[in-house]
Amino acid sequence: MLVREAMTSPVVTIPPGATVRQAVRVLDEHEITALPVVDGRRLVGIVSEMDLLRGEFEADPRAFARPVATPGTPSPRHVGDVMTRDVRTARPTTDVAELAEMMMRTRIKSVPVLDGPDIVGIVGRRDLVAILARGDARIRDDVLAAIAEYGAAPWDVSVDDGAVELRGSAGESARRIAEVLARTVPGVTRVSVRAPGAGPASPPAP
Known part of the structure; x- marks a missing residue:
């Protein structure tokens, strides 16, 4: 951020x-x-x-x-x-x-x-x-909106205490785009991705 x-x-x-x-x-x-x-x-x-x-x-x-x-x-x-x-x-x-x-x-x-x-x-x-006070439900909505606005591949999104998990079957390029978009959302503290070929979780979001 x-x-x-x-x-x-x-x-x-x-x-x-x-x-x-x-x-x-x-x-x-x-x-x-x-x-x-x-x-x-x-x-x-x-x-x-x-x-x-x-x-x-x-x-x-x-x-x-x-x-x-x-x-x-x-x-x-x-x-x-x-x-x-x-x-x-x-x-x-x-x-x-x-x-x-x-x-x-x-x-x-x-x-x-x-x-x-x-x-x-x-x-x-x-x-x-x-x-930091932003609720998980609002963060999830904002992550989904950011991904949809960009036109990226759809992802399942869950948020727990600011930590975002993205789940989907998109390729490496789409994964990176979704991860970057999620990290721009206020209140996000960490982003992890569950997808084929996905690497380790990213460091804490700014």
């Missing part, structure tokens, strides 16, 4: 000169957790919920036995002051499995998707969870 099949698009962005409160309202209005920061068309950073919340709340003196000291420096007021500038990005043709591994390894929650200089999407943890 490729990133372009998993990403959220179009993308809500914000300029670096926007205020922190403006950015907070955008996050709340769109129910998202991060915003790519764009200067013109150029990606210059990304800002998350935690970036925006940092320093925005002053301590309430009612919670303390003695007066709370006022911070010596004011909290940042603009997105450009709090954003992360070193942004990890992906391409539309990046393998979702590769991206998910990177996100888990680095604990990054959202990754902008660039096609050349343009932001065409964003992939967050919610997008990946939504893919």
